[in-house]
Amino acid sequence: xxxxxxxxxxxxxxxxxxxxxxxxxxxxxxxxxxxxxxxxxxxxxxxxxxxxxxxxxxxxxxxxxxxxxxxxxxxxxxxxxxxxxxxxxxxxxxxxxxxxxxxxxxxxxxxxxxxxxxxxxxxxxxxxxxxxxxxxxxxxxxxxxxxxxxxxxxxxxxxxxxxxxxxxxxxxxxxxxxxxxxxxxxxxxxxxxxxxxxxxxxxxxxxxxxxxxxxxxxxxxxxxxxxxxxxxxxxxxxxxxxxxxxxxxxxxxxxxxxxxxxxxxxxxxxxxx
Numbered sequence: 001x002x003x004x005x006x007x008x009x010x011x012x013x014x015x016x017x018x019x020x021x022x023x024x025x026x027x028x029x030x031x032x033x034x035x036x037x038x039x040x041x042x043x044x045x046x047x048x049x050x051x052x053x054x055x056x057x058x059x060x061x062x063x064x065x066x067x068x069x070x071x072x073x074x075x076x077x078x079x080x081x082x083x084x085x086x087x088x089x090x091x092x093x094x095x096x097x098x099x100x101x102x103x104x105x106x107x108x109x110x111x112x113x114x115x116x117x118x119x120x121x122x123x124x125x126x127x128x129x130x131x132x133x134x135x136x137x138x139x140x141x142x143x144x145x146x147x148x149x150x151x152x153x154x155x156x157x158x159x160x161x162x163x164x165x166x167x168x169x170x171x172x173x174x175x176x177x178x179x180x181x182x183x184x185x186x187x188x189x190x191x192x193x194x195x196x197x198x199x200x201x202x203x204x205x206x207x208x209x210x211x212x213x214x215x216x217x218x219x220x221x222x223x224x225x226x227x228x229x230x231x232x233x234x235x236x237x238x239x240x241x242x243x244x245x246x247x248x249x250x251x252x253x254x255x256x257x258x259x260x261x262x263x264x265x266x267x268x269x270x271x272x273x
Contacts, residue, residue: 003042003244006226008158009181010128010135014104015071016221017241018043018228022187026052032232033059039241045161045228047075047108048093057097072099075108075139075161076124081116086123094132105133106161110145113273117145118152125155137161139187140269143176150180161185164225166195166216166256167263185226188265190216200259204252211239218243219256 005013019036021029021044029052033044037059046056053074060070074097080089090105105124110117117138124136137159138145149157160177164170164186177184190196196212205212213229217240220227229240248256 003040004221006183006224008135008183009156010158012103012134012158014135014159014183014226015041015043016226017041017217017243018045018071018073018226019237020045020187020228020230021052021056022047022050022230024050024052024230024232026055028232029055030059030062032237034062035234036237037063037065039238041237041241042069043071043073043228045073046097047106048077048080048089049075049108053093053096054098057099061098067099071103072097073104073106074102075106076120078109078111081107081111081114081120083119083123083126086120087126090123090127090132101132101134103133104135104137104159106137106139106159107141109140109272110138110142110269111273112145112270117141118148121149121153121157125153128155135159137182137185139185140267140272142269143173145269146176146180146182156180157182159183159185159226161187163188163264163266164220165189165191165263165265166198166201166219166259167191167261168265169257169260171260183226184224185228186220187228189220189225189227189229191263192265194263194265195259198259200255204248204255208246210246213240214243215248215252216256218246218248219253222248222253
């Protein structure tokens with residue numbers, strides 16, 4: 001089954017569906033990623049904060065897949081803001097992954113009170129120009145942070161990875177992304193499971209003969225979001241991948257989007273430092 005791609009402002013393309021390893025214990029990560037590869041995933045999203053970059057790298061080496069078949073994202077740890085600190089942290093991530101480049105490297109959080117995300121971004125611009133990151137972006141940035149980078153940076157972020165799910169659709173932020181040419185990536189795409197019991201979602205799922213998770217992931221795909229659900233359960237890893245042989249009608253897309261009630265699950269980026 002072919003996974004569609006999204007073209008980034010760097011000129012590279014990213015698979016729209018990936019496999020996330022957030023909260024997967026290091027001892028379980030290699031097996032989960034190996035199963036994901038077997039199902040057909042080719043996009044893996046990790047981070048220094050997840051403490052499993054080494055295990056992701058091991059799964060890549062064990063897979064037998066060519067490096068150019070796999071899209072790898074990792075993210076800067078919050079203790080490494082500042083240009084020099086970020087460059088050292090990037091080198092550490094590459095070493096743990098056992099790779100000579102990543103496809104996408106992100107600042108994980110803006111940490112606005114520290115006031116270093118512009119200097120930190122300069123490190124990402126540097127590794128991008130070197131070719132050791134094929135694209136660079138941010139995570140959890142708000143519109144004011146993105147406009148600051150637009151004004152002060154030389155390379156525009158390719159993506160912004162943010163909390164996004166049916167009860168928290170981030171409409172204003174997605175409009176900013178569109179204005180600035182930034183692709184939207186969704187973390188917690190299923191609302192950490194909280195939205196799968198929604199009567200709206202379950203009715204659509206029953207009508208289409210799909211699971212609620214498949215319906216919500218399909219909603220993301222049709223919105224244009226890049227999404228990477230995570231699971232260590234083989235059946236769910238497979239279920240989450242099988243979303244490209246059906247489509248939601250316009251009315252269903254609207255009904256799911258109408259569930260938005262401002263239900264933020266994670267920290268508020270402006271307050272998280």
